[in-house]
Amino acid sequence: MTTVDGVQPAWHDWIVTNLRRGCNRQSMIESMVQAQFDAAFASTCIECIAKDMKNGASSRLSPSEPYRYEAGRIASGNIIALSDFTVKVAFRLNRPDVVLLEGFMSNAECDELVALSRQKLLPSTIVDPQSGDTKIIAARSSEGTYFQRGENELVRRLERRMSELMNWPVERGEGIQILYYRVGAEYRPHFDYFPVQDPGSAPHLAKGGQRVATLVMYLNDVADGGGTFFPNIGLNVTPLCGSALYFAYANSMSQVDPATLHGGSPVLAGEKWIATKWLRQNQYGG
Ligand SMILES: O=C(O)CCC(=O)C(=O)O
Ligand SMILES: [Fe+2]
Numbered sequence: 552m553t554t555v556d557g558v559q560p561a562w563h564d565w566i567v568t569n570l571r572r573g574c575n576r577q578s579m580i581e582s583m584v585q586a587q588f589d590a591a592f593a594s595t596c597i598e599c600i601a602k603d604m605k606n607g608a609s610s611r612l613s614p615s616e617p618y619r620y621e622a623g624r625i626a627s628g629n630i631i632a633l634s635d636f637t638v639k640v641a642f643r644l645n646r647p648d649v650v651l652l653e654g655f656m657s658n659a660e661c662d663e664l665v666a667l668s669r670q671k672l673l674p675s676t677i678v679d680p681q682s683g684d685t686k687i688i689a690a691r692s693s694e695g696t697y698f699q700r701g702e703n704e705l706v707r708r709l710e711r712r713m714s715e716l717m718n719w720p721v722e723r724g725e726g727i728q729i730l731y732y733r734v735g736a737e738y739r740p741h742f743d744y745f746p747v748q749d750p751g752s753a754p755h756l757a758k759g760g761q762r763v764a765t766l767v768m769y770l771n772d773v774a775d776g777g778g779t780f781f782p783n784i785g786l787n788v789t790p791l792c793g794s795a796l797y798f799a800y801a802n803s804m805s806q807v808d809p810a811t812l813h814g815g816s817p818v819l820a821g822e823k824w825i826a827t828k829w830l831r832q833n834q835y836g837g
Contacts, residue, residue, distance in 0.1 A: 566600045567621055567803045576601075604803040618808040624718045624764065625650050625797060633715045635708070641794070644786070647810040648764075648799040651788060655716070655795035656709070661770040663705055665824050668729040671696045675730060677741070683751035690739040693815070695730045700836065702726070713766055713828055717797065723759070725829045725836075729770075730815075732777060732823040738815035740782050743829060744800050744807045760832030761807070764799035767827050774821030781813045790823055801832065 569579050576597055583593035623645075625631070631638045631652070641651040656664075672694040676685035698706045706727060714721045730738075743765045745752035767779055769790040778787040779796055788796050800811040815823070 563600065566597055567604065570597070570601055570604060571622055571803070600803075616806070618806050618810070619802055619804065620646055620648065620808075621802050623648055623650070624799065625652075625716060626718075631716065633712055636712055638716065638795075644784070647781075647784065647808050649781070649786070649811075650797045652716070652795045652797065653791070654793055655712070656768055656770075656793045658792055660705065660709070661768075661792050661824075664709075664727075664729065664826055665770050667698075667703070667705070668696050668731070668824075672729075672731055675738075678745070678751055678755060680746070680749040680751045683754045690737075690741075692736040693730045693732045693738060694736075695728055697729070698727045700724065700726050709768075709826075716795075717764065717766065717830060719764075719830050720834075722834045723831050725759075725762075725831065728827045728829075730823075730825050730827065732815060732818045734818050734820065734822070736823075737817040740780075740812050740814040742800070742807070742809070742812060744811075746807070747805075759835030761801045761805060762829045763801040763832055764797065764830045765827060766830075767796040767825050769794050769796075770824035770826060771822070773818060773823045776817050776819030777821075777823040778816050779813060780816050781811065783810050783812050787816070790825065805832075 566579065576594075579597055580590055580593045583596075584590050588596075623643075629640050631640065636655065638655050639653040641653050643650045673696060674687050675691045675693045675695045676687055677691055678684075679686050700710065700721065701707050709727065710721045710724065713719075713724070732738075744762045745755045747756070747761075769792055771790070772792050773790045778789050780787040781798075798811050798813070800808040802808075815825075
């Protein structure tokens with residue numbers, strides 16, 4: 552797309568950021584005209600970039616270019632007031648984009664989700680990079696289950712809350728995944744996104760596009776171990792009942808951020824229950 556290639560990277564990022572914020576396109580054109588752009592050229596650039604963002608396609612960047620960070624999805628501030636819950640920000644990291652939130656779920660909601668899952672646990676699987684099939688491997692020794700989107704009242708309530716927190720439509724999310732780790736169980740470092748170079752990613756990317764962000768919700772306190780760790784940045788998040796860990800790793804140009812390599816460290820004492828939500832670029836299922 553030659554028109555967009557003519558825009559400097561800083562302006563490209565400015566357009567992406569403002570489109571994501573829902574800015575009025577006419578006022579964006581006016582700002583660009585003030586910065587000496589031709590109005591028709593500015594308008595075309597904005598339309599092309601908006602189209603690329605919608606399709607999750609890249610018009611400008613090659614996969615080898617460093618990941619470009621864009622405006623975060625989670626509102627700024629120390630306290631985030633959602634319709635039915637007020638959430639505290641425990642910390643924010645910008646590169647990679649990681650936010651830890653306290654009080655995202657009540658203890659009763661955590662207990663209810665665990666109770667609904669306990670009876671239907673199965674060994675966890677991963678996506679085979681070659682075939683795209685799911686398979687059981689030693690590097691992921693948890694057990695788990697899923698809830699379909701909108702499956703019950705609790706799931707619907709949590710989905711609305713997550714959608715509001717992450718400013719992302721419910722329809723662009725996978726069903727909630729529940730994971731249960733016994734003592735010794737772990738999930739070795741991995742990426743949540745589907746690497747485009749792996750043939751096995753294709754069928755997953757075809758259904759809803761790339762994964763763009765993860766929300767891990769801790770459903771209990773773990774007596775020892777079981778932190779979510781990011782080996783490339785030396786971060787280890789302690790699981791605390793009701794907290795939620797957000798991290799984002801795909802931008803509007805479909806680049807993915809390898810700094811978000813992460814895993815679940817072995818549970819040393821007690822047990823660990825989490826719920827995971829993955830956001831997709833496009834509508835997923837349904
Ligand atoms: O167990 C954890 O803390 C991390 C889980 C995880 O990485 C995942 O579900 O993709
Ligand atoms: Fe993960």
